[in-house]
Amino acid sequence: MPPTKATNVDEYIAEQQNALARNPECANTHYNLGVGYLSKRMFREAEESLIKALDCSPKLVEAYVQLGGIAMQRGDLETCLRYNQMAVRERPFFAVPHANIGFVHMQRGEADQAIAAFKKAVAQDPKFVQAMANLGGVYYMKGMLDAAENWCKKALAVEPKFGPAYHNLAMVALERGDKATATANVEKARESGYDIPQKLIDDIAALP
Template identity: 50%
Template structure:
């Protein structure tokens, strides 16, 4: 694979390839990813849309467009694009994880759990989906289920702050404050920003 000194050289090379083969959806997709790396969201969006135009079944491009919509705070757009991705590739875990995340943001916890369960079923090592599923279970008062999925996430990546934070919340529910403090300290150690109110609540148990 050719090495490039910077993103601009890579983009210039991709543009040459695109001129030589205008209907190649992969080149368009790669251009979109390169523009994303430059945080040029408008150009990235244009390339991903062009990639879908050439290859309507390219689920990855829908996922990227969903990410751009999320960047703009357009949750509905993000949801639509990710649903389109699952219609093209039903067993692709990433869009199911994103759908679950959006539903959580919209307060649709039941729908979130269904989508996240599918994400984890299709990719049992999908840490972000496991952690979001843990949050969804916690919101529903399913404490044991929350702990189970968060522990799975931590077996995959022991420095995953959101899972430690979720576990801390669960231990408070179980009135095991010593464990809660241990978990919250581990969350902080990973760089995760724990809620100030939660830290204040745990201060008395230190």
């Protein structure tokens, strides 16, 4: 958020509303108001503010990304994809919408499209740990265990306590029948605060 005198979210929202009363065509202020609403999970109000931001400045790509996030929260993958594609068209070298596009494809089971999008995200931001861990997850979906392991380890080289990467490594080890490694990665995921699905724990326990 930009410099502000607000001490809490409600004050921040009021500050942006007052600024818009003085300058109703300011795209950044509409965007900031939308972000304030998002922090309170006021999704309808956030959506309205972000759309107004784009009405004032159609190239404000962060607004497209935020609108995609709202659509994702609603389970509307198609709208999420469309907004992030619009962001990419306006700013091709912005890593976040590429990663979001990858996530939509991953949720749909479209592995090859997901891999292509996540790789674009990592190319733009080589420290994008979520994109790297998701690449590990997609390669796991394709049964390419070595590639899955490689990308998860790349994520952990950047952020050693990134739980989703340990979760994926545990699944890779389970697939290989390596109970000790799977268990170790589950413990590391737990230490990072990541919530491991009970089914994975049970499947690992069932290994000889």
